[in-house]
Amino acid sequence: MARIVLDDLAHSYRPHPTGQDDYALKRINTVWEDGGAYALLGPSGCGKTTLLNIISGLLIPSQGRVLYGETDVTRLPPEKRNIAQVFQFPVLYDTMTVRENLAFPLRNRGVSPADTATRVMEVAEALDLVSVLDAKASGLSADAKQKISLGRGLVRSDVAAILFDEPLTVIDPHLKWQLRRKLKEIHDRFNLTLIYVTHDQVEAMTFADQVVVMYDGEIVQIGTPQELFENPEHTFVGYFIGSPGMNLLPVTVDGETAQTGDSRIPLPPALAEKARAAAAAGATLTLGIRPMYLGLEDAGTGRGVAARITLVEDQGDCRIVTAAMGDVTVKARVPEGRAIPSQEARAVFPPEWTRIFADGRLLK
Amino acid sequence: MEKWDDNKAWFLVLPVFLVVAFSAIIPLMTVVNYSVQDIMAPGQGIFVGSEWYREVLHDPRLHEAFLRQLIYSFTVLAIEIPLGIAVALTLPSKGWSVSACLVLLALPLLIPWNVVGTIWVVFSRPDIGLAGVTINELLSIPYNYTADPMDSWLTVLVMDVWHWTPLVILLCYAGLQAIPEAYYQAAKIDGASRWAVFRFIQLPKMRGVLMIAVLLRFMDSFMIYTEPFVLTGGGPGNSTTFLSQFLTKMAIGQFDLGPAAAFSLIYFLVILLLSYIFYTVITNLGKGVAK
Numbered sequence: 120m121a122r123i124v125l126d127d128l129a130h131s132y133r134p135h136p137t138g139q140d141d142y143a144l145k146r147i148n149t150v151w152e153d154g155g156a157y158a159l160l161g162p163s164g165c166g167k168t169t170l171l172n173i174i175s176g177l178l179i180p181s182q183g184r185v186l187y188g189e190t191d192v193t194r195l196p197p198e199k200r201n202i203a204q205v206f207q208f209p210v211l212y213d214t215m216t217v218r219e220n221l222a223f224p225l226r227n228r229g230v231s232p233a234d235t236a237t238r239v240m241e242v243a244e245a246l247d248l249v250s251v252l253d254a255k256a257s258g259l260s261a262d263a264k265q266k267i268s269l270g271r272g273l274v275r276s277d278v279a280a281i282l283f284d285e286p287l288t289v290i291d292p293h294l295k296w297q298l299r300r301k302l303k304e305i306h307d308r309f310n311l312t313l314i315y316v317t318h319d320q321v322e323a324m325t326f327a328d329q330v331v332v333m334y335d336g337e338i339v340q341i342g343t344p345q346e347l348f349e350n351p352e353h354t355f356v357g358y359f360i361g362s363p364g365m366n367l368l369p370v371t372v373d374g375e376t377a378q379t380g381d382s383r384i385p386l387p388p389a390l391a392e393k394a395r396a397a398a399a400a401g402a403t404l405t406l407g408i409r410p411m412y413l414g415l416e417d418a419g420t421g422r423g424v425a426a427r428i429t430l431v432e433d434q435g436d437c438r439i440v441t442a443a444m445g446d447v448t449v450k451a452r453v454p455e456g457r458a459i460p461s462q463e464a465r466a467v468f469p470p471e472w473t474r475i476f477a478d479g480r481l482l483k
Numbered sequence: 484m485e486k487w488d489d490n491k492a493w494f495l496v497l498p499v500f501l502v503v504a505f506s507a508i509i510p511l512m513t514v515v516n517y518s519v520q521d522i523m524a525p526g527q528g529i530f531v532g533s534e535w536y537r538e539v540l541h542d543p544r545l546h547e548a549f550l551r552q553l554i555y556s557f558t559v560l561a562i563e564i565p566l567g568i569a570v571a572l573t574l575p576s577k578g579w580s581v582s583a584c585l586v587l588l589a590l591p592l593l594i595p596w597n598v599v600g601t602i603w604v605v606f607s608r609p610d611i612g613l614a615g616v617t618i619n620e621l622l623s624i625p626y627n628y629t630a631d632p633m634d635s636w637l638t639v640l641v642m643d644v645w646h647w648t649p650l651v652i653l654l655c656y657a658g659l660q661a662i663p664e665a666y667y668q669a670a671k672i673d674g675a676s677r678w679a680v681f682r683f684i685q686l687p688k689m690r691g692v693l694m695i696a697v698l699l700r701f702m703d704s705f706m707i708y709t710e711p712f713v714l715t716g717g718g719p720g721n722s723t724t725f726l727s728q729f730l731t732k733m734a735i736g737q738f739d740l741g742p743a744a745a746f747s748l749i750y751f752l753v754i755l756l757l758s759y760i761f762y763t764v765i766t767n768l769g770k771g772v773a774k
Contacts (some may be wrong), residue, residue, distance in 0.1 A: 177668050198674040210669040212683045223683075227674035269671060 123151040123174060123280065123312065128183035130169055136181070143169045147183070147334040151314065156306050158327035159316040162359070166336040167316045174314065189396045194443055201279045203272025205286045209264030213257040217248060221270045228275070242270045245308065246301065265421075266301070268472050273309060280312040287322065296378050299326055304441045320360055332356050348409070349472075354479045357407045361438060366449045367411065367476075370406045372398055377406050377475070380445030386469045390482065397477035407474040410452040414467035415440060417460045423467035431459060440464060440473040517744035535745035545746070547721065548729040555640075555725060556704040560642050563700055563754060565694070569653025572685070574656055585656070588649045596646075600713025603642045607714075628715065632722035635715045641725050642710055645702070652697045658692035659685060698761040706754065 128147040136142055144166045151157055159167045173179035173185060175195035186195045192200055212220055218239060225235040243249045251259060252478045256267060265286055272281050283302075287295045299322070306313050317323050323330050324344040332339045332347065332355075340352040351357035357365035370377040370384070372394040377384045384406065386394065394404055416422060428450070430441040440451045440459055444466060451466070453459055475482045490772075518535055520528035539545060574584050594602070609615040609627050618626040625631075628638040662685065670680050708727040717724040717732070724732070730750060734743030 172668075175672065177671065197668075197672045200701070202672070204668070204672055206664075206665040208664050214683060214687050223675070224673040227679065268669070271669075398769070452562065 122188055123128050123155045123277065124184075124186040125149050125174075126184040126186060128170075128173065128180050128185070130166075130178070130180040130182070142179070143315055143336055144173070147338055149310060149331070149341065150340060151280075152208060156303075156326060156328045157315065157328045158323035159314060159333060160320060160323040160330055160359075161318065161333035161426065162316055164334045165233055167318075169334055170383060171204070171282050171284055171314065171316050174280075175202050176200050182183060197416045198455075201275075201277045202282060203273060203278050203280075204282045205268045207285045207288050207430065209261060209289070211253075211256045211264055211267055215256055215301070216253050217243075217259070217267055218252045219258050220267050221248075221417055223276050224271055224275050234440060238274050238276065243272045244378040245273065245305065246270050254334055261289045262291070262298055263321065265290065265298065269302075269305070274307065278311065280314065281311065281438045285317055286315075287317075293323075302326065304464045322361075324360075332359065333360075338476060350481065350483075351407070351474070352481045354405055354476050355408065356410075357476075361411075363410055363450050363452075365407045365425070365474075366407045366408050368447050370404050370475075372475075377404070377445055377473075379406070382423060382444045382447075382466075384473065386473060386475070387413070389474055390473070392469075394475045394477070395483045397475075397482060402429070403404065404476035405476040405479070408449075408468055408472055412472035413449060413451040414469065415442070415451050415453060415460060416465045416467055419465035420465055420467060423465040426464050426466040428462055454476075511571045513605050514747060518748055520741055522740045526603065527545070531741070535742045536749070539742050539746045539749065542742075544721070545729065548724055548726050551722075551724070552705060552726040553768075554683045555707075556701055558640060558642050558647055559647075559704045560697060560700055563648045563651050564697060566644070567696065568647050568693075570648070570652045571655035572681070574652075576615045576660065585653065591646050592649050594646075597711040597713050599642065599646050601708075603645075603714050604714050607638050630719055632719050635718045635723050639714060639718075642714060643704065643707070646699060646710065648718070651700065654692045654696045655689060658689040662688045687763055694764060698757075698764070702754065702757055702761065705757070 125147050127143055128144060130144040131393070133141050139145060149168065157171065161167050169178065173180045176192070176195060176199075180195060183193075187200065197204075212223060215223070221239045221242060222235045227452075230238075235441050239252075243252055248263070248266055248270065252264060259267075266341060267283070268286075272278055281388045289467060290298060291451065302313065302315075302325070304386065305311070313474055315323070315326055316456065317326075327342065329341055330344055330347055331341045332353075334353070334355045340347060340356050342350075342352075347356055351365065354365075354367055358367060358423055367380045368377075369378045372386070372391060375386055375388055375391040377386055377391075377394070398404055413425065415426070415428075416427075426442040426444045428440055428442045429448075432439045432441075436455055438453045438455070438459065440453055442449055442451065444462060449466060498765055504597050518529075519530060519532055521531045521534075542681075570588075575581050591599070605624075606612045607615045607628050615626060617627075618624050626634055628635045667680065667686050668770045670684060675683070706727055707725060708731070711723050711725060712728055715723045727750070730743060730746050733739055733746065
């Protein structure tokens with residue numbers, strides 16, 4: 120079942136939307152494959168929770184369709200879909216014990232007490248909740264409560280996808296990695312589709328096989344963490360992923376160099392040609408390079424572009440160097456142990472890692 | 484910060500102390516004084532110790548009034564709390580209709596209490612009142628709240644329900660609005676029925692406000708005076724004479740200051756006890772929720 124297709128989806132919270140700005144979700148067309156672990160990543164307000172609620176059925180979209188496999192489920196209520204949702208803070212039935220909490224979805228669906236008991240035990244073992252099964256749910260710690268919320272989704276045998284809406288927000292940091300590992304175990308054991316909404320890129324990158332980056336109601340890129348890092352399709356992805364984000368410099372292309380102010384950066388010939396074509400068509404060009412790949416060398420070498428170092432921040436395993444190249448500022452990430460030039464330096468842009476964006480979109 | 488060695492700051496409390504002394508403490512002490520004396524005429528009193536207390540506590544008319552009061556308070560609670568919850572559940576949660584509903588519901592609460600009594604006096608009159616005439620003529624049920632004890636009880640009850648249920652509604656509505664949407668969403672996904680949502684989510688989360696509503700209504704109805712006094716003046720005979728009116732009759736009607744003072748102190752201690760319970764429950768409730 121759980122191949123989820125979003126067909127021409129758009130949603131506005133206003134009854135009569137007039138322009139693009141009235142839409143919380145604009146034009147979503149994607150396929151979520153069965154059994155995949157997806158992270159839905161984006162800044163606050165970009166529409167992630169709206170999209171999640173449309174997939175789970177808590178919200179009916181104003182346009183478009185949601186398909187589970189071949190079936191159109193756009194208007195199907197959530198309890199009839201084969202999904203479960205875990206919310207940002209633990210949602211429990213306070214008056215019930217842990218066992219009763221886990222059994223609740225099955226009892227509502229008329230499952231026999233014997234089957235319910237076996238299923239509850241199975242899920243409790245998978246989540247390490249056996250020791251607290253008969254305790255009152257309200258007295259437990261936040262991570263145990265989130266596990267119970269997850270358990271209520273797992274306990275139904277018809278569930279094929281679990282949706283998470285920033286579930287680790289209220290968990291203590293040292294417990295977060297434990298829960299993340301538990302989620303990976305669950306994914307492998309039960310073979311479910313997991314869609315995980317977050318604004319924390321570290322969480323997204325460690326959890327997911329495929330990361331879906333959203334910005335302002337649109338899906339900007341879907342790819343593995345590696346692809347997102349090395350080949351961001353959009354300047355937003357370049358900026359959002361990575362800490363610090365990609366260096367983005369507005370440039371013009373002359374021959375085979377990109378120019379910003381007095382700095383001249385060499386480009387690979389193929390890329391330069393495409394950049395010239397795009398500029399001729401009226402696009403604004405941006406050059407992007409990740410701080411990790413930007414090289415800093417002594418002033419004497421003569422390679423690269425003249426730069427003056429303004430700030431060095433020590434982050435323990437590396438140092439972030441901020442340098443000024445004329446009017447623009449760039450950041451470079453220098454591993455521990457490598458020397459940094461004192462003031463005057465040369466910024467070296469390796470051609471294989473230099474990217475050009477035309478109107479914000481990657482030129483390939 | 485240095486600690487002050489002298490206590491001159493206490494002098495700043497003096498003005499408030501004087502005000503409270505004159506408005507509360509001295510009158511209270513006067514009542515205590517009266518309660519241990521037999522007062523023949525102003526200025527002539529004989530000390531009698533705890534005689535009045537014993538006499539008042541053994542008075543059969545007091546026992547009757549007390550019983551009536553208890554029945555009244557519990558009936559009022561039994562009607563108003565479920566009704567308040569039920570109405571609060573039906574109120575909208577957003578949009579302009581919320582303000583409209585809340586304002587309309589709150590109107591009975593804003594009416595001065597003796598005016599409430601007067602409204603119901605006219606409303607229930609069998610000759611010119613809307614309700615009185617409807618019941619007597621249209622429904623052909625003999626109804627006269629000034630003559631029949633049962634009718635007067637019913638009228639006082641309905642009047643109290645009309646007057647005070649909005650308070651329960653507003654409290655329960657506030658409690659319901661405090662429940663985050665995620666609980667309802669999770670319940671939908673779990674396939675919970677409407678009754679299950681009420682029983683496992685709404686009712687437990689309203690525990691705090693319900694406790695406040697129950698205790699407020701119990702205390703207020705236990706002390707009720709104005710509305711039944713204006714409506715029935717104590718009822719045909721004694722049938723709607725509740726505790727507070729019994730006390731007033733004794734003190735002002737018969738001018739028996741001794742027993743009246745004794746009884747008013749007992750009444751005061753009962754209310755104090757209930758307030759203490761109220762306070763303890765609410766503060767412990769807060770602790771429980773915080774955990």
